[in-house]
Amino acid sequence: xxxxxxxxxxxxxxxxxxxxxxxxxxxxxxxxxxxxGAALALSGFSRATYDVDVLRPATLPPNVREGARVVARSxxxxxxxLETGPAEIFRRAVxxxxxxxxxxxxxxxxxxxxxxxxxxxxxQALLSLKLYAAGPxxxxxxxxxxxxxxxxxxxxxxVRFVQEIDGxxxxxxxxxxxxxVLGFDPHKFTERAR
Amino acid sequence: MKASAKTERLLRGCWATLGLPLPEKPVEESxxxxxxxxxxxxxxxxxxxxxxxxxxxxxxxxxRVFGRLIHYQRMSxxxxxxxEASSLAARETARRMGLPGGSSRLAAALGIPSTTGSKxxxxxxxxxxxxxxxxxxxxxxxxxxxxxxGTGYRADLVSLTSIRRHVFGGPxxxxxxxxxxxxxxxxxxxxxxxxxxxxxxxxxAPGDEFPGLAVSADSPANIVxxxxxxxxxxxxxxxxxxxxxxxxxxRLGETLVSSGR
Numbered sequence: 001x002x003x004x005x006x007x008x009x010x011x012x013x014x015x016x017x018x019x020x021x022x023x024x025x026x027x028x029x030x031x032x033x034x035x036x037g038a039a040l041a042l043s044g045f046s047r048a049t050y051d052v053d054v055l056r057p058a059t060l061p062p063n064v065r066e067g068a069r070v071v072a073r074s075x076x077x078x079x080x081x082l083e084t085g086p087a088e089i090f091r092r093a094v095x096x097x098x099x100x101x102x103x104x105x106x107x108x109x110x111x112x113x114x115x116x117x118x119x120x121x122x123x124q125a126l127l128s129l130k131l132y133a134a135g136p137x138x139x140x141x142x143x144x145x146x147x148x149x150x151x152x153x154x155x156x157x158x159v160r161f162v163q164e165i166d167g168x169x170x171x172x173x174x175x176x177x178x179x180x181v182l183g184f185d186p187h188k189f190t191e192r193a194r
Numbered sequence: 195m196k197a198s199a200k201t202e203r204l205l206r207g208c209w210a211t212l213g214l215p216l217p218e219k220p221v222e223e224s225x226x227x228x229x230x231x232x233x234x235x236x237x238x239x240x241x242x243x244x245x246x247x248x249x250x251x252x253x254x255x256x257x258r259v260f261g262r263l264i265h266y267q268r269m270s271x272x273x274x275x276x277x278e279a280s281s282l283a284a285r286e287t288a289r290r291m292g293l294p295g296g297s298s299r300l301a302a303a304l305g306i307p308s309t310t311g312s313k314x315x316x317x318x319x320x321x322x323x324x325x326x327x328x329x330x331x332x333x334x335x336x337x338x339x340x341x342x343x344g345t346g347y348r349a350d351l352v353s354l355t356s357i358r359r360h361v362f363g364g365p366x367x368x369x370x371x372x373x374x375x376x377x378x379x380x381x382x383x384x385x386x387x388x389x390x391x392x393x394x395x396x397x398x399a400p401g402d403e404f405p406g407l408a409v410s411a412d413s414p415a416n417i418v419x420x421x422x423x424x425x426x427x428x429x430x431x432x433x434x435x436x437x438x439x440x441x442x443x444x445r446l447g448e449t450l451v452s453s454g455r
Binding site for chain 2: 015016019020023024025026027070071073074075
C-alpha cells in the first residue's frame with residue numbers, strides 16, 4: 001500500500017495520471033513543480049520516495065486530485081502519493097515565504113503526456129528545501145543533502161532561505177548542527193556568525 | 195461510446211416504458227427496476243450510438259408531450275454531476291437530436307440555446323405517436339408518481355420508497371434524487387409526519403414493489419466512467435476507473451461493463 005517509488009515508478013504513476021487527465025479532462029494542461037525526494041529521484045539520484053511532493057500549484061486542481069486518487073487505486077498506492085505538503089508547510093510558516101528566483105529554475109522538464117508536464121526543481125531549490133526540512137537527526141534529509149554535495153555558495157544561499165522563513169534561536173541551532181554534520185563550519189554561514 | 199446490443203435493447207426498452215413508440219418490449223419495472231426519466235434522457239445523450247434518427251425525433255416528441263412531467267431542475271443537476279467534457283458531448287448530442295425542440299425549459303436544463311434544434315417539424319409530426327402520460331402511468335412508476343403528486347422531489351421520493359427492502363440513507367437518497375440532503379431530510383420528515391412512512395422510512399401501506407432501478411441518477415456517471423475506462427491504454431488504470439462505478443441502482447450501466455469484459 002505504501003511502497004517507496006524510484007524514478008521509473010514515479011514516471012509510471014504520473015504517466016497514468018496524464019492518461020486519466022487526457023480522457024477525463026481533454027484540453028486541460030497541468031504543470032507540476034516537483035520537489036523533495038521525487039525531484040531527486042527524477043534528477044538521477046539513487047533515491048526512492050513514498051510520495052511526490054508538489055510545490056506549485058500550491059493546491060492540486062480538482063481534476064489532478066481526482067486523477068491521483070484513481071491512480072492510487074489502480075496501483076495500490078497511498079492516497080496521498082501526490083501531494084502539496086511542502087506548499088502547505090510554507091503556507092503555514094510564521095513569516096510569509098517569498099521564494100527566491102531560483103525556485104523558478106528547473107533541472108529537468110518532463111512532458112509526461114499531452115495533459116501533464118512535470119518540472120523538476122533546480123538544484124539550489126532542492127538544497128534550500130532540504131536544509132529547511134533537515135534536523136540534526138533526520139537521516140533521510142541529511143542523506144539527500146550529502147548526495148547533493150553542496151558547495152559553500154549553495155549552503156550559504158540555502159541558509160539565507162531558511163533563516164528568512166524562520167529566524168528563531170532553535171532553528172539556528174539546528175541549522176548549525178546540520179551544517180556541521182555535512183562537514184562545513186557552521187559559523188561561516190549563519191546569521192549569528194555575521 | 196459504442197454500446198452493446200444488450201445495452202441498446204435495455205435503453206430502448208426503458209424508453210418504451212416511458213411511452214416511446216418502439217418495437218422493443220417495455221422494461222417491466224416490477225422485474226427489472228424503475229426507470230428514472232431524467233437519468234434516462236441524460237444517459238441516452240451519453241450513448242448516441244444506441245439511438246437512430248427516428249428514435250431521436252421520438253425522444254424530442256416525448257419531451258414535448260411529457261414536458262410538464264419532466265423535472266428540469268433534476269435534469270440539470272444530473273448533467274452537472276458528470277465531468278465537463280462529457281456534459282459538453284451530451285449537449286452536442288442533444289443538438290444533433292434536434293433538442294430542445296422549442297422548449298425553453300428543456301434548453302435551460304440541458305444548457306443549450308433554445309433556438310437550436312433544427313428538427314421541429316419532424317418532432318411535431320411524431321407527437322401523435324407518443325403514448326399519453328395517463329397511459330404511460332400504468333408502466334412507469336415515476337410518471338405515475340408525478341401525475342399523482344406533481345413533478346417534484348416529493349413525488350420521486352415516494353416512488354423510490356416503493357423499492358423492495360430499500361433501506362436508503364439520506365445521502366444515498368439525495369444522490370438518487372439529485373438534490374441536497376437537506377431537501378431529502380425535509381421531505382422524509384413530512385412523509386413520516388403524515389404517516390405515509392414509518393420511522394425507518396418504509397411505507398406504512400406498501401403497494402407495488404420494485405427490485406431496484408433500471409436507470410438511475412447514478413447511470414450517467416457510470417456510463418462516463420466506463421467510457422473513460424475504454425479509452426485508457428493502461429489496463430490497471432482502466433480497472434480502477436471501472437471500479438469507481440456503483441451499479442447498485444444502475445442496471446443500464448451494468449450491461450456496459452458486462453459486455454465490455
